[in-house]
Amino acid sequence: MNAPVQITHLYKTYTRRRWLGKNWEKPVLKDVSLTLEENHVLGLVGESGCGKSTLCKVLLGIEKPTSGQVLADGKDVAVLSKSEFKKLRRVMQVVYQDPYSSLDPRMTVRQTLSEPLDIHGLKKEPRERDAFLKDLLAAVGLSATQLERYPHEFSGGQRQRICIARALALDPKILVADEPVSALDVSVQAQILNLLKKIQTQRHLSMIFVTHDFAVARFLCDDIAVMYQGRIVERAPAEELFLHPQHPYTRALLAAVPSVQGPCLPPEELAEAPGRTDWACPFAARCAYAQASCKSNRFELKEIFPRHACACGVLPFATEKKKSA
Amino acid sequence: MLNDRILKRIYTNKTSLFGLIIVVFFLLVALFAPVLAPVQNSNNPYQLPQKSYQIAPQPPSAQNWFGTTEQQYDLYYGVVWGTRLAFKIGLTVTFFAFLIGLFVGGVAAYFGGKTDEILMRLTDIVFAVPSLVLAMVIAAMLGPDIKNMMIALTAVAWPSYARLVRGDILSVKQRDYVTAARTLGARGPRILLRHILPNAIYPSVVVASLDIGYVVLTAASLSFLGLGAQPGTADWGQLIAMARNWVLGTPGHPFAYWYTVAAPGGAIFMFVLGWNLLGDAFRDILDPRQA
Numbered sequence: 240m241n242a243p244v245q246i247t248h249l250y251k252t253y254t255r256r257r258w259l260g261k262n263w264e265k266p267v268l269k270d271v272s273l274t275l276e277e278n279h280v281l282g283l284v285g286e287s288g289c290g291k292s293t294l295c296k297v298l299l300g301i302e303k304p305t306s307g308q309v310l311a312d313g314k315d316v317a318v319l320s321k322s323e324f325k326k327l328r329r330v331m332q333v334v335y336q337d338p339y340s341s342l343d344p345r346m347t348v349r350q351t352l353s354e355p356l357d358i359h360g361l362k363k364e365p366r367e368r369d370a371f372l373k374d375l376l377a378a379v380g381l382s383a384t385q386l387e388r389y390p391h392e393f394s395g396g397q398r399q400r401i402c403i404a405r406a407l408a409l410d411p412k413i414l415v416a417d418e419p420v421s422a423l424d425v426s427v428q429a430q431i432l433n434l435l436k437k438i439q440t441q442r443h444l445s446m447i448f449v450t451h452d453f454a455v456a457r458f459l460c461d462d463i464a465v466m467y468q469g470r471i472v473e474r475a476p477a478e479e480l481f482l483h484p485q486h487p488y489t490r491a492l493l494a495a496v497p498s499v500q501g502p503c504l505p506p507e508e509l510a511e512a513p514g515r516t517d518w519a520c521p522f523a524a525r526c527a528y529a530q531a532s533c534k535s536n537r538f539e540l541k542e543i544f545p546r547h548a549c550a551c552g553v554l555p556f557a558t559e560k561k562k563s564a
Numbered sequence: 565m566l567n568d569r570i571l572k573r574i575y576t577n578k579t580s581l582f583g584l585i586i587v588v589f590f591l592l593v594a595l596f597a598p599v600l601a602p603v604q605n606s607n608n609p610y611q612l613p614q615k616s617y618q619i620a621p622q623p624p625s626a627q628n629w630f631g632t633t634e635q636q637y638d639l640y641y642g643v644v645w646g647t648r649l650a651f652k653i654g655l656t657v658t659f660f661a662f663l664i665g666l667f668v669g670g671v672a673a674y675f676g677g678k679t680d681e682i683l684m685r686l687t688d689i690v691f692a693v694p695s696l697v698l699a700m701v702i703a704a705m706l707g708p709d710i711k712n713m714m715i716a717l718t719a720v721a722w723p724s725y726a727r728l729v730r731g732d733i734l735s736v737k738q739r740d741y742v743t744a745a746r747t748l749g750a751r752g753p754r755i756l757l758r759h760i761l762p763n764a765i766y767p768s769v770v771v772a773s774l775d776i777g778y779v780v781l782t783a784a785s786l787s788f789l790g791l792g793a794q795p796g797t798a799d800w801g802q803l804i805a806m807a808r809n810w811v812l813g814t815p816g817h818p819f820a821y822w823y824t825v826a827a828p829g830g831a832i833f834m835f836v837l838g839w840n841l842l843g844d845a846f847r848d849i850l851d852p853r854q855a
Contacts, residue, residue: 299747321751328749341740345762354758355748405744 241313243413243445244275249307251293267293269469280439280446282460290469291449295417299333300324329359332406336418338398342390348401349386355408379404380434396427414446432458453496457481465489468521471540475547485549485556487526528555583841586834594648601644610645610798612637621810621824631823634806639827645798650835653783654776657717662772665725673733687723695720703791713792717779725768732764770847777839784832803828
């Protein structure tokens with residue numbers, strides 16, 4: 240049995256053709272390899288612009304990979320024909336970040352939720368359709384009376400519930416959630432996270448969950464991959480990552496979570512060394528543990544403990560783990 | 565359900581109700597023109613009946629309710645049949661300008677790149693010349709005639725739609741719900757017809773409803789300048805053109821011939837006002853957030 244999502248050596252570079260001079264190029268994903276296991280939730284964590292959303296876009300076929308392979312449900316998304324991709328849509332669905340712009344303002348909830356069914360020619364019989372839509376709304380915690388309303392009549396959290404319902408309408412096996420709670424109030428975030436967790440367990444979904452919030456990732460994810468500048472710098476089961484973070488960047492991200500007690504200081508793992516921008520290790524310019532070897536060696540992601548991989552050659556914290564273990 | 569909403573909106577807003585009343589009134593006048601002012605010349609109902617060949621206008625009377633203008637053309641007949649002509653001009657010109665603009669803007673936004681560049685620079689050229697001046701030039705080149713005037717008006721009206729449609733399509737194309745439709749498996753035509761156009765077209769519909777009044781006003785200007793309807797036609801602009809020699813009245817009595825301008829001028833004013841108010845109402849109605 241194939242893994243639901245298998246990404247190997249994926250590169251994505253945005254290019255813009257110019258009339259004169261060199262083409263403008265921006266590499267966004269560099270040698271990303273990931274595996275989403277069945278019934279697992281894989282968290283993608285990283286700061287803004289690190290390539291999390293681009294990864295989702297490539298996976299969903301909105302962007303074409305520059306090189307490398309992306310297998311979704313065992314199929315290579317880059318070479319699928321249109322009709323084959325349409326079939327894949329039923330298996331893999333997505334929830335977007337902004338619930339305000341991801342619903343068509345001119346369509347009622349009924350129309351929005353009917354669209355996936357219309358596209359794929361499912362549940363055509365009116366009474367069956369109606370019952371299905373009502374069940375779907377109930378599953379995301381909305382009442383059937385809200386079917387005829389327009390998106391602007393709902394709050395952000397309710398809109399996100401509608402988006403989740405739309406994604407579930409095709410009964411997918413894989414759900415890609417691109418920062419589904421970062422546009423919501425903190426109080427609403429918890430409700431949506433609980434809903435996602437409930438749905439994931441009930442429907443046995445494999446899920447890719449993009450976030451920049453470690454607390455959210457810890458709550459929902461089984462495995463976590465930390466991204467930095469288009470690369471995966473650390474990958475481990477969620478609890479392992481929180482207990483024994485290895486990469487200095489992961490440590491810095493964890494330490495950067497603001498605390499209610501005490502002042503908010505920049506994490507000690509971070510340093511300012513702009514002179515190191517041409518170093519081989521992309522994180523060196525901000526790393527407090529950088530050594531001379533980081534100048535010429537870019538460390539590949541490799542397993543340092545079972546199921547725990549890290550792309551750092553210095554590994555300043557590896558001894559801590561051994562001690563505690 | 566949509567109709568309920570539109571009616572509710574119009575009833576609750578007094579100015580839009582006023583606009584609707586004005587436009588409906590003019591519409592009724594245009595529809596029942598043969599009843600309100602029986603046709604005198606069955607070959608051309610837009611030909612004004614002439615009471616006599618006396619030069620000086622005559623004030624309103626029992627026979628000529630709005631008075632007569634120069635050469636005894638009946639103003640009442642002119643205003644009534646002029647209403648029909650105003651609708652004809654306003655709706656035709658706006659309809660074709662909208663269609664051309666939708667096509668040009670849609671093609672530019674859909675294909676992008678060089679096609680977009682060429683089409684948009686073309687609209688810029690039309691935009692760069694003041695529209696009335698350009699319309700005058702085109703109308704003068706084609707020859708003074710109502711049909712040619714409508715062609716000239718269409719030629720200057722379409723660029724604003726093209727630009728609006730293109731911009732709206734480009735902005736809607738980027739919204740998440742369009743991407744969402746694609747990830748649901750929707751193909752190009754469905755996305756274009758169900759998501760992009762309905763969300764991109766409404767600003768243009770609002771502009772079109774505001775434009776109908778403006779087109780009639782410009783048409784009146786062209787007629788006034790002698791580039792549209794010919795003397796003796798039941799056209800509001802033409803009626804004002806015929807009043808040109810009389811608007812200043814006689815020495816000591818500046819308003820001696822007020823009625824030569826009052827009826828056609830009032831009709832133009834109310835027509836433009838009505839469409840403007842209705843256009844504002846459309847803008848509110850077509851925004852689902854206002855419901």
